[in-house]
Amino acid sequence: MKHTEVLPGSVGEGLQQRGVTRREFLKFCTAMTAMLALPPAMASVMAEAIAKARRQSVIWLSFQECTGCTESITRSHSPTLETLIFDLISLDYHHTLQAASGEAAEHARALAMQDNAGKYLLVVDGSIPLGDPGYSTIAGISNYDMLVETAKGAAAIVAVGTCATYGGLPKADPNPTGAVAVSDIIKDKPIINVPGCPPIPVVMTGVLAHFLTFGSIPELDDLGRPKSFYGETIHDRCYRRPFYDQGKFAQTFDDEAARMGWCLFKLGCKGPVTYNACATTKWNDGTSFPIQSGHGCIGCSEPNFWDAGPLYKALSMPVSATSAMLGTAAAVGAAAGVAITWHNRSTKAAARTAHEKVTAQELLREEK
Amino acid sequence: MNPLDLLTFARGDALNWALMLFAAGVVLRLFEIFGLGRKPDLAQPRSDSPGSGWRTMFTRSLPPQGLLKREPVTYIGGYVFHLGLLANIFFFAPHIEFFRNMFGIGWPGLPSAMVDASAVAAIAALGVLLAHRLTNPVKRMLSGFGDYLAWAVTLLPLLTGYLAYHHLLFEYTLMLSLHLFSVELLLVLLPFTKLFHTFSVFISRWYNGDIFGRKGVAS
Numbered sequence: 001m002k003h004t005e006v007l008p009g010s011v012g013e014g015l016q017q018r019g020v021t022r023r024e025f026l027k028f029c030t031a032m033t034a035m036l037a038l039p040p041a042m043a044s045v046m047a048e049a050i051a052k053a054r055r056q057s058v059i060w061l062s063f064q065e066c067t068g069c070t071e072s073i074t075r076s077h078s079p080t081l082e083t084l085i086f087d088l089i090s091l092d093y094h095h096t097l098q099a100a101s102g103e104a105a106e107h108a109r110a111l112a113m114q115d116n117a118g119k120y121l122l123v124v125d126g127s128i129p130l131g132d133p134g135y136s137t138i139a140g141i142s143n144y145d146m147l148v149e150t151a152k153g154a155a156a157i158v159a160v161g162t163c164a165t166y167g168g169l170p171k172a173d174p175n176p177t178g179a180v181a182v183s184d185i186i187k188d189k190p191i192i193n194v195p196g197c198p199p200i201p202v203v204m205t206g207v208l209a210h211f212l213t214f215g216s217i218p219e220l221d222d223l224g225r226p227k228s229f230y231g232e233t234i235h236d237r238c239y240r241r242p243f244y245d246q247g248k249f250a251q252t253f254d255d256e257a258a259r260m261g262w263c264l265f266k267l268g269c270k271g272p273v274t275y276n277a278c279a280t281t282k283w284n285d286g287t288s289f290p291i292q293s294g295h296g297c298i299g300c301s302e303p304n305f306w307d308a309g310p311l312y313k314a315l316s317m318p319v320s321a322t323s324a325m326l327g328t329a330a331a332v333g334a335a336a337g338v339a340i341t342w343h344n345r346s347t348k349a350a351a352r353t354a355h356e357k358v359t360a361q362e363l364l365r366e367e368k
Numbered sequence: 369m370n371p372l373d374l375l376t377f378a379r380g381d382a383l384n385w386a387l388m389l390f391a392a393g394v395v396l397r398l399f400e401i402f403g404l405g406r407k408p409d410l411a412q413p414r415s416d417s418p419g420s421g422w423r424t425m426f427t428r429s430l431p432p433q434g435l436l437k438r439e440p441v442t443y444i445g446g447y448v449f450h451l452g453l454l455a456n457i458f459f460f461a462p463h464i465e466f467f468r469n470m471f472g473i474g475w476p477g478l479p480s481a482m483v484d485a486s487a488v489a490a491i492a493a494l495g496v497l498l499a500h501r502l503t504n505p506v507k508r509m510l511s512g513f514g515d516y517l518a519w520a521v522t523l524l525p526l527l528t529g530y531l532a533y534h535h536l537l538f539e540y541t542l543m544l545s546l547h548l549f550s551v552e553l554l555l556v557l558l559p560f561t562k563l564f565h566t567f568s569v570f571i572s573r574w575y576n577g578d579i580f581g582r583k584g585v586a587s
Contacts, residue, residue: 249477273541308376316462317469318379326391333392337399
């Protein structure tokens with residue numbers, strides 16, 4: 001995004017230009033430090049590093065996506081410090097947000113790649129179709145080609161949203177476009193996965209703050225997610241958790257129990273197997289999160305969550321088993337049982353027929 | 369395959385196959401047992417004891433006099449284990465949801481902490497019973513591979529369930545998958561091992577009570 005005003009050289013200058021006090025900035029850094037699970041002393045280190053940092057060049061590519069991720073990131077309640085920080089990165093290419101289009105837009109991307117070779121951050125939302133390049137193109141360039149070309153000069157890649165991180169909805173069975181995640185294509189660059197449908201804005205800001213402070217990516221889990229945000233399940237940090245432990249459950253949506261804050265496990269909540277920060281950071285400026293508004297977690301930050309069984313079935317319910325299935329199996333068992341019984345009885349009958357009676361005389365003869 | 373995919377498989381195809389093998393196996397074994405038949409008893413019953421079989425089904429569930437003193441480990445361990453297992457299978461809220469989904473009937477569950485305590489008791493009882501089996505010469509002589517197998521496949525669901533609930537050993541999703549796989553192993557083996565006593569115990573108690581009744585030693 002191009003600003004018409006004079007662009008600040010560093011983040012610190014930019015904050016000053018916008019009238020952000022040092023106190024406010026330190027508060028932000030302290031919150032970020034806590035969120036990233038860093039020692040408290042790191043807050044001042046982070047403040048210094050971010051203030052001095054050159055505005056980070058960011059190229060944002062959107063592939064097979066619904067723009068929900070961009071909506072989420074841009075809709076952090078302004079004017080929060082987070083949005084200011086976002087303004088103060090140099091978002092050099094983002095085809096949803098930028099005014100330019102067509103050749104001019106592609107030129108901006110080429111220029112950013114050239115000027116910041118090896119230094120820019122590449123943010124990707126959306127999955128990449130491998131089935132046919134024509135499924136999704138930008139300026140006539142296939143998603144695959146654009147990703148590979150742009151990734152070459154990137155310092156690191158941030159895959160935003162479940163589509164970019166794990167394939168998401170486009171990859172759901174039967175995956176008509178052959179959708180894959182960024183990490184399925186790019187193997188030689190550090191990739192930070194920020195999954196969620198959409199992901200939490202502050203997670204994105206946190207990852208960026210970490211990158212600006214340390215020049216490296218935060219500690220990641222096995223699925224490439226920052227541990228500080230995805231280290232615990234929704235269930236473990238859920239305010240309804242005590243009710244689960246007491247065996248108190250809502251039976252239907254919006255019943256008395258649900259309104260009293262009882263657990264939504266029986267209504268299909270996937271909180272126990274979903275690693276995300278919703279229950280702690282919450283959404284809409286810390287207002288609420290899905291479980292708080294009465295709907296179970298659907299597990300949107302987990303790979304292949306669309307295909308992980310019905311959304312409204314409790315986690316302990318079978319995905320597809322039915323009692324009819326058991327009935328059929330029992331009938332097969334009965335048929336096999338009859339066959340075995342018939343076999344056993346005929347063996348018994350044959351033994352009876354083959355049985356030869358021995359007389360006392362015959363035994364006496366044998367003894368002699 | 370990531371842990372959630374594994375869990376989906378455990379809740380999906382793997383569970384379907386395990387349940388079908390279980391249902392088919394149980395019915396097959398029942399047909400097999402009943403189909404064997406017994407030779408008609410032509411002798412006059414020694415005493416007329418109607419309902420002896422039915423009474424024995426109940427009385428054999430209580431220890432005869434002196435057993436508590438003679439075999440305290442088997443007696444207490446056996447009860448603690450069976451009751452603990454029962455509480456875990458039928459009174460843990462998520463398990464009740466499974467039955468409700470399969471058969472359309474549900475019932476109130478126990479608080480998780482109580483189920484948790486009963487799991488610990490059942491696991492401890494299984495440990496004690498194994499130690500007793502290994503150290504008691506008579507029990508040891510009577511035990512074969514089938515007994516140890518039955519012990520192991522019964523312990524696994526309890527242990528994995530406990531570990532999953534307390535987030536121990538592996539992360540929750542993976543542990544929950546392992547819990548389901550262990551239950552599926554139990555389901556598949558149950559009809560074809562000594563664990564089939566789950567279904568046959570009361571049948572054989574009835575038969576014993578009835579036949580002894582006819583022989584004049586009714587319970």
